[in-house]
Structures are given as C-alpha cells and as structure tokens.
Amino acid sequence: MKTPRLKILIAQINTTVGDLEGNRDKIIAALRFAKESHADLVTFPELAINGYPPEDILHKDYFVLDNLNILKTLVSQTKGIAAIIGFVDRDKKKRLYNAAALIVNQKIRAIYHKIHLPNYGVFDERRYFTPGTVPVIMDLGRFSLSVTICEDIWRKDSYVYQRGYRGKASLLVNISASPYHTHKQTERQKLIKNLAVKTRSTVIYHNLVGGQDELVFDGGSMAVNASGRTLGEAKRFMEDFLTIDLGSQKPARLPTPLGHQAEVYQALVLGTHDYIQKNNFKKVLVGLSGGIDSALVACIAADALGPKNVVAVTMPSPYTSQETYQDAKLLAKNLSIQCLKFRIHKIFKQYLTAFKGVFSGHPPDTTEENLQARIRGNVLMALSNKFGHLVLTTGNKSEMATGYCTLYGDMAGGFAVIKDVPKTLIFGLARYRNSLGASPVIPTSILKRPPTAELRRDQTDQDTLPPYSLLDRFLELYVEKDMSIEAAVRRGIPKAIAIKTARMVDRNEYKRRQSPPGIKITPKAFGRDRRMPITNRYRL
Known part of the structure; x- marks a missing residue:
C-alpha cells in the first residue's frame, strides 16, 4: 500500500x-x-x-x-x-x-x-x-x-x-x-x-x-x-x-555519529556558550595554572565564545614551578587569548605575617595552602567586579566529590564548566581537543605531568586522593548508581579506598552546596540530580 x-x-x-x-x-x-x-x-x-x-x-x-x-x-x-x-x-x-x-x-x-x-x-x-x-x-x-x-x-x-x-x-x-x-x-x-x-x-x-x-x-x-x-x-x-x-x-538524512569524547566536549561548549550569552555576559576569566583542568576550561571557553572573549590569569605563588607557569603562557598563546599575570608572593607573605602571632606553635598545614587559593579567588573576583567578566571555575567532578577544593578559593566564580566531568575523562577530552587542530593547543607536558595543586613543595593530588582510575570508578558506583561500599568492594574497589572516599564524599556536601552551577554530562550530577542533606548522620 x-x-x-x-x-x-x-x-x-x-x-x-x-x-x-x-x-x-x-x-x-x-x-x-x-x-x-x-x-x-x-x-x-x-x-x-x-x-x-x-x-x-x-x-x-x-x-x-x-x-x-x-x-x-x-x-x-x-x-x-x-x-x-x-x-x-x-x-x-x-x-x-x-x-x-x-x-x-x-x-x-x-x-x-x-x-x-x-x-x-x-x-x-x-x-x-x-x-x-x-x-x-x-x-x-x-x-x-x-x-x-x-x-x-x-x-x-x-x-x-x-x-x-x-x-x-x-x-x-x-x-x-x-x-x-x-x-x-x-x-x-x-x-x-x-x-x-x-x-x-x-x-x-x-x-x-x-x-x-x-x-x-x-x-x-x-x-x-x-x-x-x-x-x-x-x-x-x-x-x-x-x-x-x-x-x-x-534517502534519510543521518548525521555522522559522535564519539563519546566528541559529544561530551560539544555539550560543554554549548552549555558554556548559552550560559554566558543568555545571561548577558560578554567575556570570561579563567585562572590558568598550567594544569590540565584549567587548560581544558580555557579551550572550551575559547571554542564557545571566541578567543577575544576569554581572559586568562596566571597567579604564580612560591610553589609554582617554572614548567607549569611556562605551560600556562604557551597554552594562552596557542589559543590566542589574552593572558594577565599576578604574582601572589607578596600578598601571601603579608597574610603569613598577619597570622604569625595567632598561628604560633601550629605547624603549616592546609590552612596556608588554602590561603593561596583564596588569594587567587580574590584576584579573579576583583577583575570580575571591575570589568564585568564572569569567572569560570576549573574544578572537576572528582575534586568536587571529595572536597579536594577550597571554598572561596578555586571554587569562587560564576560557572563551573567541568563540575560534572571526572578527572579520567578530563584527560580524554584534552587529547580529543588536541586532535582537532594541525598541532596540539594543550602542551603535551601538561598531559604527562602528575596532577598537582602546587600549594606546597613536591605536592601531587595522590598525596590526598586515591588514584583517579579507582576514585572515578568508585564515584560512578557510589554517587551515580547509589551502590553501597560493600557493593563497590565486590566490584573491585579496595575496601580501604572505598571507605575513605565515601567519607570524603559524605562530609563535603556543605562545600558542594556553595559551588557555582555547572554543566551536567553524567547520568547523575551533584546539585539538581543528587540532593543530599548537609546535616546528615547516616553513614554506610
């Protein structure tokens, strides 16, 4: 018929x-x-x-x-x-x-x-x-x-x-x-x-x-x-x-299917573009550390808004290596984005001097590390206030899940582009972005360097966190699929890592509640998807 x-x-x-x-x-x-x-x-x-x-x-x-x-x-x-x-x-x-x-x-x-x-x-x-x-x-x-x-x-x-x-x-x-x-x-x-x-x-x-x-x-x-x-x-x-x-x-009109990394990257670009444009911002600020997270956010911002609408800010501290600083500058050059430099050494020293009496008898710890992050947050927000640019934060899902981030520091900003992107996927997206051009925009040294916040000497993320391959797998089971610690252990997560990570996730809800909105790309994102009470004594 x-x-x-x-x-x-x-x-x-x-x-x-x-x-x-x-x-x-x-x-x-x-x-x-x-x-x-x-x-x-x-x-x-x-x-x-x-x-x-x-x-x-x-x-x-x-x-x-x-x-x-x-x-x-x-x-x-x-x-x-x-x-x-x-x-x-x-x-x-x-x-x-x-x-x-x-x-x-x-x-x-x-x-x-x-x-x-x-x-x-x-x-x-x-x-x-x-x-x-x-x-x-x-x-x-x-x-x-x-x-x-x-x-x-x-x-x-x-x-x-x-x-x-x-x-x-x-x-x-x-x-x-x-x-x-x-x-x-x-x-x-x-x-x-x-x-x-x-x-x-x-x-x-x-x-x-x-x-x-x-x-x-x-x-x-x-x-x-x-x-x-x-x-x-x-x-x-x-x-x-x-x-x-x-x-x-x-004949049917069928587009070429997108690979996993391609569709995630396009989702991040579209989400960033529309958030900025629909809220009547023109330009964005990105704190560029020389690490992979801020490098990826800078790429997404440049692709979403055009290079002329992205301002990178490098803020080296006494613990910033020459390699990461040079990588940050090279990335900005490769993306053709403006790059500002603010050395925070003197400001950090003034803070330490101001707290010297009160902190006497207490050894340096995360307090001094977080001071550096909060100085950087202040610099970015001052630029935002003065010029009307929106600050893009650079924390990923692995960090947000475990609280490996600083309130009013690296969490300070208006939009969290990669908030729902696990660290292991960050590396894949960075390699994908590098594959799009004739030459890599993200320096290969950024991809090879062990992740570090550079807030103290010889620091790496794995001083505090489990290996990202295990961490992200556990977060998929515990956060996205609501599995118990025992169920995660049965699926290959070492018990000590499962217990430690679950505690980090549970006790950092108060931080996540104060973070900027960010793009959902996983089946269950923090915020609209996963609504946990801050005051909560139930523990698995």
Whole structure:
C-alpha cells in the first residue's frame, strides 16, 4: 500500500526560559521557513513558548497570561499550515498544564495536556503542573495524528504502550525537552524505534536544543517509521531544521555519529556558550595554572565564545614551578587569548605575617595552602567586579566529590564548566581537543605531568586522593548508581579506598552546596540530580 504524502518540518530551535518574545520570534521565523519549504506540518519542542524548565516563574500569574497571549499571536501566523507548539495551559481553576496546541490554518484544533509528569532527577513537573487525562488523536489529511509530550513515551505504563492504542495513530508526534547525559542519544534511538514498531506508527521525536543553567539539551530529533527504519535525524548540539517527507523515496538524512569524547566536549561548549550569552555576559576569566583542568576550561571557553572573549590569569605563588607557569603562557598563546599575570608572593607573605602571632606553635598545614587559593579567588573576583567578566571555575567532578577544593578559593566564580566531568575523562577530552587542530593547543607536558595543586613543595593530588582510575570508578558506583561500599568492594574497589572516599564524599556536601552551577554530562550530577542533606548522620 502506498504511503500518503505529508511533509513535516521539525524546527529544532534553541529557546530561552522566560524570553517569551524572543521565543515567539524564533517560532514565527520557523513557520515562515516551513511555508517557504511547502511543509504541511511544523513541530516545535516542549514548552517552546516558555523555554524549559521555567521552574518557579510558573508561580507568576502574569507569566502564564503572557504565554497564552503569545500563543494567540502564533495562531494567527499559521495560515496555510499546521503546527504543534508547546506552551503552558491553564484551566478555570487556575491549574497549570504542560501542553501542546495543535493548530491548523489559524485555528486551534486540539490542546493536549501532558499525562505523565516526571518528578525525579532534574525534573520537578509535579510541583507546577496537573497531569492530563485524555490522549489526543485527530485527523490531519490522510493521517491520524497523536501528540505526546516527552515523558509520555518513556513510561512503560503509558497509554501509548497499551494494546488498545496500537494502530490508532498512523503518525505519533512527541515534543520533548530531554536533557543530555552520556549515551542518552543511544537510549532515545532504541526507545523511538521500539515505540514505532509497537504502536505501528511513524514517530516524530522532536527534542529541544540549547543550554539552560546546568542542563544541556542536545537536539538529535528524529523520525522513525512503523517498521523501525530511521527516516531522518537532526544534528546534535545546534539548531537545525529537519524535513521529513512521508511518502517520498528520498534517502534519510543521518548525521555522522559522535564519539563519546566528541559529544561530551560539544555539550560543554554549548552549555558554556548559552550560559554566558543568555545571561548577558560578554567575556570570561579563567585562572590558568598550567594544569590540565584549567587548560581544558580555557579551550572550551575559547571554542564557545571566541578567543577575544576569554581572559586568562596566571597567579604564580612560591610553589609554582617554572614548567607549569611556562605551560600556562604557551597554552594562552596557542589559543590566542589574552593572558594577565599576578604574582601572589607578596600578598601571601603579608597574610603569613598577619597570622604569625595567632598561628604560633601550629605547624603549616592546609590552612596556608588554602590561603593561596583564596588569594587567587580574590584576584579573579576583583577583575570580575571591575570589568564585568564572569569567572569560570576549573574544578572537576572528582575534586568536587571529595572536597579536594577550597571554598572561596578555586571554587569562587560564576560557572563551573567541568563540575560534572571526572578527572579520567578530563584527560580524554584534552587529547580529543588536541586532535582537532594541525598541532596540539594543550602542551603535551601538561598531559604527562602528575596532577598537582602546587600549594606546597613536591605536592601531587595522590598525596590526598586515591588514584583517579579507582576514585572515578568508585564515584560512578557510589554517587551515580547509589551502590553501597560493600557493593563497590565486590566490584573491585579496595575496601580501604572505598571507605575513605565515601567519607570524603559524605562530609563535603556543605562545600558542594556553595559551588557555582555547572554543566551536567553524567547520568547523575551533584546539585539538581543528587540532593543530599548537609546535616546528615547516616553513614554506610
């Protein structure tokens, strides 16, 4: 049987939370493009008018009313075309719904309310929305069209998987705002193919793209027919218009799959770019130590914002080696970024002199080490205050997990780019970035040197921490998978290391709570994902 024709444009746009007018303009531009492309139907992501997630802005009545007025404006722009647009709906009892409007030729034909509201991990939708109760299926040309929103297709008890639903819709559209973490796209591809086959529908999966605070939405929208064949897939980590011509014999448009390190790096670049741009900053400051963490952050910042918008700051102390200082300067030169130098020797000496009487009789310890980190934090924040640049912190997930970082020191800043990146992956990302150019931008000596904070003589990270290969494996089990110490030991982690590391993780929640937001790239990140009490006497 010949498939009827229907040309669909998936408008994978980058929306901004609260920017109703800006989001409206993007939607109108996409509608115009869809008409010029002779599309019959154009789809937009979940809560396209509002941006996702709008969080407590939803408690403001006027925000909801403004969003409804924007929807009316958009309805008037749909002459000669059908559109599915995500918005916030409200009933007479002022209950809110995560909704999708099905508009055909300047008339709203149906409104669907999301039935399954996620309330786990980074999601809090039950805090704001009332779940819908009624699926929507309507005719669009020779197709029966069903609209779902994100979680509706992830829940195995969802109505879309029930036997009575099978075959009812020849076209199932899912508008979504699905955040990125490693291997997420593979999960989506498997889910959508299974859904298409089970429902006997062509499935249009439309994902959001862009950064929103800690979250990165990676796009990768796709279409899969009822036999499980992919008809097309949108680009990742960028805006894209994907045309799906049902009934046509055109070959599928499939982007080259991204490797693990490539997709993580692109997520970090997009998340950094959008956080800076959407919050109206122009330039960033990076404390450049000559170590691998700050080197990677500087690369990400330069790629996200352009070299002219990145200012590196070297702050050598009495314990900074000539090698690391020279590496920091060489990296800045390779990236073509401005590099400022502030020697902190005199300031550090003044602190020691001021505390000499009080500290008398107490040997030097981490107090003196942390003083250096806090001096550097003060330097960076002074530059930030004076010039309006945002400070990017350079701590990784391994350090944040164990508290191997200094409050009001290296934790001082506005955005923590690699906060959710384990140290072992930091090395992989640095090598990946070096592979992109004709010659390495990160000096190879940085990659080879044992990690060190250089806050005392002959210091290395492993004086305090377990080997990173063991540490990161334990953190994956204990933090991301919530396994017990005993379970981690059964999986090869030495018991002494497991006990020591678990204690470090547990007692440093107070530090993490005071850290800047940072980009989520793992299945469970500190902050929105993992919400532990600071005052907590339970110990495994």
